[in-house]
Amino acid sequence: MVSPLFTDLYQLTMMCAYLENGKKERAAFELFVRELPEKRNYLVFAGLEEVLKALEEFHFSKDDIDYLFSLKIFPDWFLDYLKEFSFSGDVYAMDEGTPFFQYEPVLRVEAPIAEAQLLETFVMNQIHISSLIASKAARVYSVAEGRVLADFSLRRTHGIDAGLKVARSCYLAGFDATSNVLAGKIYGVPVVGTVAHSFIMSFESEEEAFRAYAKVFPNNTVLLVDTYDTVEGVKKAIEVGEELLKRGFRLKGIRLDSGNVEELAKIARRLLDEAGMDYVKIIVSGGLDEYRIKEIISSGAPVDGFGVGTKVGTSADAPYIDFVYKLVEFDGQPVMKTSSGKKMYPGRKQVFRLEGYDVVSLWGEQFDGKPLLKQFMKDGRVVESLPSLNEVREYTIEQLHSLPESVLSIDRKVNYRVDISDSLNRLYKELRERLLGGSRS
């Protein structure tokens, strides 16, 4: 369980100031993006399940309170309040795996304002990392044309939590497996692996290393063939594959991790096929992302699967999403800010998905098309049964296939149409005029 101290200090000081000033009104905060990253035509919402579970258990430990006390900035009554704190509010959200676009709320928190305020940092952080990676991984899935995809990014994800979220989000967005054993344990994502260069190098010769590995995992051997000379490595893998066959097993695959992999995959396929090993898969890894995978597939290289690492695990071409968590309603009244260059729409909203475009409306309006937001948490408890990760994965894949072809492009910027309903637009204009006049209402 993560501590509620995983927040910005101002959330706590604002909480304290809300309460000290008697502000117990309910507020609604919505999480959305004003603009998609330049390299993204769509984003994929992810991370909801873990946020909901954490909110159900959110509480300050004695250590947490002692630390806050040591800061000497909070009154005692506030620390007493925190000791008893639990989240009592409601959460509305899209289903995990739903593609989303600019100005669409993906999640809304409704609660007494002090509670909803505290959640800002944690909710943003967690939805951000999961959605960031799901959005990147979906692009990889969309170009892989059914080839096997494995997340190999753990060594360069941004820390431990990111490593776990990356494995989950990649799987959710269509990957088949991860190398991350802890993610296998926690989320049930299938785990896979091959062999590293160090293993090969620790033996007197490459063939000896291959043989030593195949001896222990005869059912499950994918040999790395590029430690010294790749073509020679393939030939040695074939020798070991023949030895395995005599023992009644089949070599599972070989992995190419450097050099001209398009060329090398063709050579390897020919050598393997000539040896009667058409069943041996060719796996490619090393600096891959959706751009490179598209290139390799376009070349006609006979690659069966990709081990995808750092560039996906850090979403390197778009390493963050500008999510914001904004107060949209206070005490039943729609609110907004007018800060320069930071447009937002007031009021609680719904998003409808129609044929090839979306409408963002006020909550309660009706449009033809599927409403994307629904209630997941009421009075601090989860009220909607959550799908399994495999169900989320199926739903995500189906959603990706239902997007317009052009939006799936990985190298052309396409703006998906998002309409703002007339009522919402009217409210925005009225409120803006009033606010620039100088007061909130």
Added chain:
Amino acid sequence: MVSPLFTDLYQLTMMCAYLENGKKERAAFELFVRELPEKRNYLVFAGLEEVLKALEEFHFSKDDIDYLFSLKIFPDWFLDYLKEFSFSGDVYAMDEGTPFFQYEPVLRVEAPIAEAQLLETFVMNQIHISSLIASKAARVYSVAEGRVLADFSLRRTHGIDAGLKVARSCYLAGFDATSNVLAGKIYGVPVVGTVAHSFIMSFESEEEAFRAYAKVFPNNTVLLVDTYDTVEGVKKAIEVGEELLKRGFRLKGIRLDSGNVEELAKIARRLLDEAGMDYVKIIVSGGLDEYRIKEIISSGAPVDGFGVGTKVGTSADAPYIDFVYKLVEFDGQPVMKTSSGKKMYPGRKQVFRLEGYDVVSLWGEQFDGKPLLKQFMKDGRVVESLPSLNEVREYTIEQLHSLPESVLSIDRKVNYRVDISDSLNRLYKELRERLLGGSRS
């Protein structure tokens, strides 16, 4: 404590294969980069303390073993071995806060090969995120010319662990504080905060919101002035500052988060000074990084401090470092691989820092200049007393100041000179010839 399952599956299968094949020899693995990211002239080593502490406690829980058993790929004797596993090896490393360059080992693990292999993923992951952010934050520090720097990135770091590591690494590299309360508790980093737009918006008027906050934190109020109209916001902050003064307190600061901050800071400073409030600090936030901070400072804008967020917390212009962890010695013999495009130097190494350049040598060679690697862990226990975070911070700042001016440039690529010693070069060539001949030794 993190589970040793936080690793790639192949580390465990290779461990098993090493042991099954009777390979109990000691191995040395070194962590280094072949090339710095394009936007970096130097990197800063960080993350050592937490790695060492974790290694001292590394063990598999019963749950971990049960999960591995459920995979049905490991023999029972191996799971029994893991139950008793603890790390028994040695770790050599640079001091945290040391700038480093291409081909310089920053850390070396020496242990029976199965143990050293297992550590690869965890050690890489943790040193990566901490060093990535320390390297980015150092650039911000180097352009800030003594102005106050606070880490405000928590909402968009890549998950929970990254949030903590970012706060620590920013502080280590010269930042003054973080908004991250949990990092304050865990690492003792000073915590700071201001007010958010939502707080302002929840009150009938901006001045009412300012007053409400100042009432609760009269000693510690930094008012956000851009929710509606910034210049009007500054005037209202001054009113509230005057009320505070009557109560015997001083308004601490104002924060600008949008618009033309260069211009607005000048106007705000003038208005504040005219009101006799030269003590009120002007803090700027919103999309900042070293490039933007340099621009703001160059404009002559009277900014006292910066709240730095997402772009630093994700190292957005270089979101990963290509660290590798390579086997360099096995059973006392130097080893290397020859994979195309992936150069490495064999053998255990030392790095010497001389006047304006470094020498990478074989371990045991002597050069004038400071040797950068020393032993921190022996037989699985920390043997070197670790500096406090404040000591690391002082050391880092001193190190940054000792780098050649040109290397500190944030917008010009400068290659720091790294020499390879003659002995090391000779060994590399000999080994390469032998390996391309086809065998390791």
